[in-house]
Amino acid sequence: MEQSETIAPVRCVCIAGMGPGTSSLMTAEAARVVAEADIVVGAPRLIEGLEVAEHARLVPAVLSADILAALAEGGWRRAVVAMSGDVGMFSGARGLATLLRDALGDVEVRTVPGVSSMQCLAAALERPWQGWRFRSAHGVELDVAAEAREGGELFLVTGGAHASVGELCARLVDAGLGDARVSVGERLGYPEQRVVCSTASELAGEPFDTLSVMLVEATSPGAGAVEARWPWATPGIPDELFVRARVPMTKQEVRAAAVAKLRVARGDTVWDVGAGTGSVSVECALLSRTGDVWAVERKAEAVELVRENARRFGLSNLHVVAGKAPQALAGLPVPDAVFVGGSAGTLAEVLAAARAANPRVRVCVSAITLETLARATELLAGAGWEGFDAAQVQASRADKIGPYHLMRAQNPVFLVSAQGVADAPEAGGDVRGAAPSVPAEGQGNPKGVGA
Incomplete structure (x- = not known):
């Protein structure tokens, strides 16, 4: 029986990490493949002054299209694409390797590591x-x-x-x-x-x-707060750490439960509608970290309080929107979760806007009156929602009176939560205030892969 032989590719391309850009920090292996190359392609600062063979060509190119064009001309057996730093450190080497194999056909493509910045x-x-x-x-x-x-x-x-x-x-x-x-x-x-x-x-x-x-x-790991720091990755910031004035605020225990209902994760986008002092916004911004929280508030005094509390906790990802919902929701980024602390009689419209923006949005509504509780239950237990849940949160705090401590009850608060259902009919309300879908920004280096 005849055995077939595997014929090695005639041509080879090495994608070589050149280090910071000086020959003194180029590895011996990178120097060897450069010295043996028939053509070396890369950013001008990387290929200038390289020791190459007498017959070798140095071609300045940064964009992947220009690199491919230089190699497509042929006339070489060994080629080197010079890349800055190390090929495994924020490098376009992997993507370029795929492009080279697809464009050049029967070639061997290998990578040579380098010294990173x-x-x-x-x-x-x-x-x-x-x-x-x-x-x-x-x-x-x-x-x-x-x-x-x-x-x-x-x-x-x-x-x-x-x-x-x-x-x-x-x-x-x-x-x-x-x-x-x-x-x-x-x-x-x-x-x-x-x-x-x-x-x-x-x-x-x-x-x-x-x-x-x-x-x-950062000098304060975890929170980055300016005046009042909260370095823990848990909700339930003490009430006294917030600036309050005369604006009502969701209390610590209720806030912790509400944030738990929202299931805020790193990178989430959150709407806080009727933000008040912004205490829920702050909690969500600390949990989301690389995501963004949009605090919507119609009262001027409260708007300034949200901004002040955002500054106290050093939160660049907390954005204040002055206006009344649902109109103020138009144009906001698509939410993963929405907390409704107050809707001024427009709860149906706010929930419709949230679901129109993201059919699978997670929602938690805070209610202190039986009328709001009834309306939130009617809407979130209806069409377009699943996982309905309603809970009453009532906490008591110890209050020192003389040598004794007495428990003083706080007002009960109802938390009504659910998640939207994709492709389900609207649960009612006017969706004219719904935010449009915002496409995710592309990642990558617009300068090309060889810079």
Whole structure:
């Protein structure tokens, strides 16, 4: 019987991590494949000054389309695509490898790791990096304040029109994180390398080279609060930590139960309709972290209180919408969960708007009157909803009188909750206030894969 032989591809493309961009930090393996290549393609700063074979061509290209076009010309057996840093650290290497195989046919594609900017900064700071969290603001939307509030050590790749070191530090300051420690590595590996360690306040707006990375360390892990800090990942913030004035507020025990009914997860978008002081909004914003909470309130005094409480807790992901629902809901991002603390007689319209925006929305309605309880039950137990639940929450607090402590009862509150059903008829109400669907923003590097 004849045995078939596997014929190796005639051509090979190496996607090589070039480190920060200087030959001194290029690995020996990367230097070898470059020296043996017939063509080297990459960003100008990466291929300039490389030691290549006499016959080899150096082709400057950053966008994947330009890289493919350069290699499609043929006339080579060994090619190298030079990429900055390491091919496994916020790199387009994986996507490029797929494109190369699809476009060039019978070629071998392999990757060669390199030294990352993360390693260079850690070495410059003489610190271990294994406990860092890694995020990129280069060409993608990133809520740097929400990420910093997670605490610990946050490594960021910077770059782009709105993601420079100075801009990112300014966002931290706006979110009440101006005292966060920030270490910046500028042009790491180059002769003009600079490492600056300061606070976000001191570095906000400062100019740094586009080839910069930063390490952020929030001084209060978890909460990021300015005056009253809540570093725990649990609901039920004490009432006295909020600014209240004369505006009614959902009390601590009821608030904790309501947030539990909403099942707020990291990254969720939440509407708080009739936000009052914003206490529920604050709880949801701390739980959502990288998501956004939209506090809708019609009373001017309450609107200012929500803003003040957002500042107290350093929440850049809590947004205040002044206006009456359901009209004020128009145009808001699609909600995952909606809390209705007050609807001023428009409960049906508010629930219809929530379901029109997201048929599977999770809803919790707070009711202190029997009339609101009856209306919420009628709506959420009806068509278009499932998982109906109604609970009465009544708490008592210890009050010290002389040498004794007496329990004083608070007013009972009803929590009515349910989840929308997709493709079900509306439960009633005017949906003219419904928010339109907002497509998710695309991720990726608009500058291409070879920068």
